[in-house]
Amino acid sequence: MRFLMRTAYQQDIRLFKYGSTLGWYVALVAGCLLMPLILDEYLLSQMTFICMYAIAAVGLMLLTGYTGQVSMGHAAFFAIGSYTSAILTSKGVPFLLALPAAGVMAALVGVVIGRPILHLTGMYLAIATMGFAFIVDEVLVRWESLTRGNMGFYVDPPVIGPWVLDTETRFYYLSLIVLILTLFAARNVLRSPTGRAMIAIRDSEVAAEAMGINLAQFKTIAFALSAFFTGIAGSLYAHKLFFINPESYTIFLSVELLAMVIIGGLGSLHGAVFGAAFFIFLPQIIIMTKDYLPTYVQNQTGLESAFFGLLIVLVMLFEPMGIYGRWLKTRFYFEMFPLYKKDSFKREKKYQKAERH
Amino acid sequence: MTFFKAQEISISFGGLKALDRVSFEIGQGEIFSIIGPNGAGKTTIFNCINRFYDLDQGMLLLEDRDISNIKPHAVAEAGIARTFQNIELFKNATVLENLILGRHRHRRSSVLTEIFFSKSVRRQEIECREKAEAVIDLLDLEAYREQRVLNLPYGVQKTVELGRALAMDPKLLLLDEPSSGLNVEETEDLSFWMSDIKEDLGITILLVEHNMHFVQQVSDHLMALDFGQVLAQGPPADVLNHPEVMQAYLGEECVAAQG
Amino acid sequence: MLNEILQTILTGISIGCVYGLVALGFVLIFKATEVINFAQGELLMLGAFISYSLITMLNFPYWAAMLTTMVVMGLVGALLERTVLRSLVGEPVYAIVIVTIGLAFFFRSAVSMIPGWGTDTHGFRTPFTEQFIRSGNLVISWEYMAIILITSVLIALLFTFFRYTRAGTAMRATSQNQLAAVYMGISVTRVFSLTWTIAAALGGIGGILLAPITFVHMNMGFIGLKAFPAAVLGGMGSLPGAIVGGLIIGVTESLAGIYLPEGWKDIAAWIILIGVLIVRPQGLFGVKEKKKV
Numbered sequence: 085m086r087f088l089m090r091t092a093y094q095q096d097i098r099l100f101k102y103g104s105t106l107g108w109y110v111a112l113v114a115g116c117l118l119m120p121l122i123l124d125e126y127l128l129s130q131m132t133f134i135c136m137y138a139i140a141a142v143g144l145m146l147l148t149g150y151t152g153q154v155s156m157g158h159a160a161f162f163a164i165g166s167y168t169s170a171i172l173t174s175k176g177v178p179f180l181l182a183l184p185a186a187g188v189m190a191a192l193v194g195v196v197i198g199r200p201i202l203h204l205t206g207m208y209l210a211i212a213t214m215g216f217a218f219i220v221d222e223v224l225v226r227w228e229s230l231t232r233g234n235m236g237f238y239v240d241p242p243v244i245g246p247w248v249l250d251t252e253t254r255f256y257y258l259s260l261i262v263l264i265l266t267l268f269a270a271r272n273v274l275r276s277p278t279g280r281a282m283i284a285i286r287d288s289e290v291a292a293e294a295m296g297i298n299l300a301q302f303k304t305i306a307f308a309l310s311a312f313f314t315g316i317a318g319s320l321y322a323h324k325l326f327f328i329n330p331e332s333y334t335i336f337l338s339v340e341l342l343a344m345v346i347i348g349g350l351g352s353l354h355g356a357v358f359g360a361a362f363f364i365f366l367p368q369i370i371i372m373t374k375d376y377l378p379t380y381v382q383n384q385t386g387l388e389s390a391f392f393g394l395l396i397v398l399v400m401l402f403e404p405m406g407i408y409g410r411w412l413k414t415r416f417y418f419e420m421f422p423l424y425k426k427d428s429f430k431r432e433k434k435y436q437k438a439e440r441h
Numbered sequence: 442m443t444f445f446k447a448q449e450i451s452i453s454f455g456g457l458k459a460l461d462r463v464s465f466e467i468g469q470g471e472i473f474s475i476i477g478p479n480g481a482g483k484t485t486i487f488n489c490i491n492r493f494y495d496l497d498q499g500m501l502l503l504e505d506r507d508i509s510n511i512k513p514h515a516v517a518e519a520g521i522a523r524t525f526q527n528i529e530l531f532k533n534a535t536v537l538e539n540l541i542l543g544r545h546r547h548r549r550s551s552v553l554t555e556i557f558f559s560k561s562v563r564r565q566e567i568e569c570r571e572k573a574e575a576v577i578d579l580l581d582l583e584a585y586r587e588q589r590v591l592n593l594p595y596g597v598q599k600t601v602e603l604g605r606a607l608a609m610d611p612k613l614l615l616l617d618e619p620s621s622g623l624n625v626e627e628t629e630d631l632s633f634w635m636s637d638i639k640e641d642l643g644i645t646i647l648l649v650e651h652n653m654h655f656v657q658q659v660s661d662h663l664m665a666l667d668f669g670q671v672l673a674q675g676p677p678a679d680v681l682n683h684p685e686v687m688q689a690y691l692g693e694e695c696v697a698a699q700g
Numbered sequence: 701m702l703n704e705i706l707q708t709i710l711t712g713i714s715i716g717c718v719y720g721l722v723a724l725g726f727v728l729i730f731k732a733t734e735v736i737n738f739a740q741g742e743l744l745m746l747g748a749f750i751s752y753s754l755i756t757m758l759n760f761p762y763w764a765a766m767l768t769t770m771v772v773m774g775l776v777g778a779l780l781e782r783t784v785l786r787s788l789v790g791e792p793v794y795a796i797v798i799v800t801i802g803l804a805f806f807f808r809s810a811v812s813m814i815p816g817w818g819t820d821t822h823g824f825r826t827p828f829t830e831q832f833i834r835s836g837n838l839v840i841s842w843e844y845m846a847i848i849l850i851t852s853v854l855i856a857l858l859f860t861f862f863r864y865t866r867a868g869t870a871m872r873a874t875s876q877n878q879l880a881a882v883y884m885g886i887s888v889t890r891v892f893s894l895t896w897t898i899a900a901a902l903g904g905i906g907g908i909l910l911a912p913i914t915f916v917h918m919n920m921g922f923i924g925l926k927a928f929p930a931a932v933l934g935g936m937g938s939l940p941g942a943i944v945g946g947l948i949i950g951v952t953e954s955l956a957g958i959y960l961p962e963g964w965k966d967i968a969a970w971i972i973l974i975g976v977l978i979v980r981p982q983g984l985f986g987v988k989e990k991k992k993v
Contacts, residue, residue: 088587093566093567093570093571094567096570097563097566097567097570154794200974200978201974201977201978203981204977204981205981206936207730207736207932207936208932208936208977208981208982208983211928211929211932211973212932212973212974212977214928214929214970215929215967215970215971215973215974216970216974218966218967218970219967219970219971222963222966222967225963226963269556269557272555272556272557272558273552273555273556275558275566276550276555276558276562276566277545277548277550277555277565278552278555279555280534280538280541280542280545281542281545283531283533283534283538284531284534284542284545286533287530287531287532287533287534288529288530288531288532289991290493290525290529290991290993291525291529291530291531292531292542293491293513293514294491294513294516294517294522294523294525294529295517295542295543295545295546295605295609296514296515296516296517296518296545296546296609297514297545298512298514299514305552309552335925339801342798342801343798343801343802346794346795346797346798347798350794351533386808386809386810386811386812386813386819386918387809387813388809389805389806389808389809390805390806390809390810390813392802392805392806392809393801393802393803393804393805393806393807393808393809394802394806395802396798396799396801396802396805397784397799397802397803397806400788400795400798400799400802401784401787401788401799404788404791404792404795484993488993493993525993526993527993529993
């Protein structure tokens with residue numbers, strides 16, 4: 085068991101709780117930086133996708149995991165980020181400007197959308213955001229003069245100063261750096277009054293208001309921040325794929341992002357990264373196990389999707405707290421060893437008293 | 442200037458008149474208690490002050506400033522803190538985080554500075570923690586500082602809620618049945634804290650209570666409410682011996698028996 | 701001109717009935733168990749496929765097929781509840797939502813792997829195919845009319861069930877307060893089973909009704925996707941609201957498809973929904989939940 089001895093307030097507001105945590109993360113970053121030396125191009129590109137989706141997942145996590153506002157339309161922000169970046173770079177705007185601009189554009193749309201639907205809760209909010217995503221999708225298809233509609237948009241590779249980032253390795257480093265910056269920024273917000281206000285809104289809106297938290301203002305901020313990060317992820321996505329069209333940004337993507345965030349572990353930044361990793365690795369695992377199945381089953385096109393759905397169900401049944409939840413439980417076991425109590429996390433199976441009438 | 446004044450406040454829900462022209466005044470630094478049977482409208486008064494409900498009629502004045510129509514989140518800004526009958530803590534956060542959240546209205550940073558966690562944000566965080574520690578010292582919450590609220594026993598949760606309200610540095614403290622669910626020892630602690638709050642911190646307290654002994658011990662003034670109407674107001678002894686108050690609580694026969 | 705408008709509205713009402721049925725099942729589950737069932741559209745699809753198989757491969761007459769589909773889907777619902785959902789009682793809502801999403805993915809893809817079903821589009825004949833009602837200048841397809849009539853009958857049956865039977869009252873009680881229902885001796889587990897059974901059966905019937913119009917294919921679940929805004933529009937806690945929501949969305953889509961430029965059809969319903977929610981956050985018939993402190 086570890087004990088935390090603090091003698092100064094400064095220690096309380098540090099980024100990492102224990103000194104050893106910093107060491108582990110440094111090692112992790114070092115390991116990530118060395119990845120291009122170990123992995124082949126394909127796997128490296130998968131890692132890049134993990135970084136990108138993780139950034140988007142961090143965005144969604146801030147909104148859904150920390151502020152408690154469910155969004156089933158985040159693909160829209162992803163799309164807005166992609167198209168903003170693609171259009172700006174095609175007009176000669178340097179990538180280092182286009183990237184944050186993509187985030188800002190998504191954030192602006194987030195504010196515009198968020199404001200009128202702020203007072204919606206739960207399912208109502210989720211469906212409203214879903215509707216909004218459909219509307220954005222349609223706009224992208226119809227506004228052909230800007231987005232070339234269904235014909236798609238060709239995107240230039242990003243250029244930063246003298247470097248053209250058109251190799252896997254270079255793009256991987258770009259994504260990794262952006263991910264680290266994103267996590268740093270998110271962590272900072274979360275250990276500040278804004279982050280606490282977001283958690284307050286999630287846990288008790290009534291009490292939050294009584295503490296002086298302007299619900300409308302902070303929900304809007306949460307929407308904007310969330311959209312910002314997702315937009316940035318969208319920008320990276322566009323520049324990696326070189327070609328985008330509205331078909332990539334469907335309700336599936338929104339649902340995938342939401343599932344990423346929940347399976348990763350709601351309410352933690354780790355969860356965003358774990359969730360993204362899970363969703364990128366899952367198809368790989370399915371492809372690998374496919375070889376062990378009878379040929380008839382193997383050749384079905386729907387197999388991956390079916391397996392995918394099944395695995396999601398099984399993961400949630402096994403660990404409703406998500407991957408990070410399981411990680412915490414495992415760590416707790418080892419911290420408490422050998423005094424771990426078997427039912428430490430047993431959830432009382434309870435019936436709910438509906439708060440509806 | 443009276444510190445806090447409620448003038449003829451009325452509110453109805455459907456056909457039910459929850460408050461009927463209720464008026465009272467609280468002086469600075471006083472402990473003012475509202476008593477009455479269940480459903481009398483006591484918590485409704487709190488909800489009106491907190492602006493969860495809109496008054497149909499009447500005015501609420503804090504230091505001669507009309508607060509009857511301000512936004513709910515501006516109530517904290519005005520210097521009014523509150524605890525709730527059924528605890529409304531941020532259950533997934535730690536005790537310390539709850540207390541620091543109480544200080545939200547003192548926040549001076551913006552989101553942009555927070556993203557970069559600038560020096561001013563750091564200073565603000567340290568200052569929040571200093572103030573929170575002062576509250577922890579007052580309420581003896583050291584042992585629970587880092588624990589998640591949902592794991593704490595009921596009495597401690599109530600104390601944390603009181604602490605969160607105090608962390609706000611309020612002018613007026615609204616306490617909704619603070620001693621309900623507490624055992625004898627905890628109630629004793631509470632009455633000591635009440636006098637500490639009144640004398641050391643100079644905070645005015647408006648209290649809703651059922652525990653008559655507790656109320657008599659701590660209050661300067663008392664108001665008895667029933668069916669949304671004021672039955673009696675004044676020093677505790679006067680109010681508690683008022684025939685209508687006794688009737689509301691004990692019933693007509695008892696009052697007749699008392700003579 | 702009038703004929704065209706009436707036709708369009710009728711088509712809209714008809715499709716709206718299907719949305720309403722799916723939404724009804726969705727709201728039923730939500731009311732009783734607080735679970736948001738994202739697989740509701742896939743239940744519609746399963747119903748369509750089952751009825752297709754019964755009619756074309758086993759040569760069932762239409763009405764027998766409908767009844768059998770209802771029963772089979774009911775069993776599917778009960779099975780789902782028993783195996784998957786029961787172990788999730790008491791878990792946070794989002795966990796259950798993900799499970800239903802996963803189920804939706806699974807059903808959709810599993811259906812594509814079943815021989816005879818696959819990824820093709822299928823159709824089958826009903827007693828209403830190519831039958832029309834003619835009244836003066838008005839020509840109405842029986843297919844659409846049948847949907848409206850059958851849905852009305854179903855709603856009447858459901859209403860009677862909830863109002864006048866013990867099981868129905870038990871379901872209503874559980875939807876208001878599960879804990880109190882347990883204390884009153886209602887077997888909440890049985891109520892859950894029953895809820896899922898009925899909801900799945902409703903979805904299945906929606907499938908067989910919709911099949912002649914949209915044909916049977918694995919992506920039918922997306923039509924179910926429209927049922928969610930229907931349920932929300934009507935107010936998540938309201939059963940009649942689900943039907944009304946479905947009708948509004950159906951009619952809106954139908955009119956938008958004919959009278960507005962291309963692309964508006966798909967988003968007209970969403971715009972109306974968001975508009976209503978901005979003004980009435982609890983939906984048309986929902987109750988505003990204000991937390992009592």
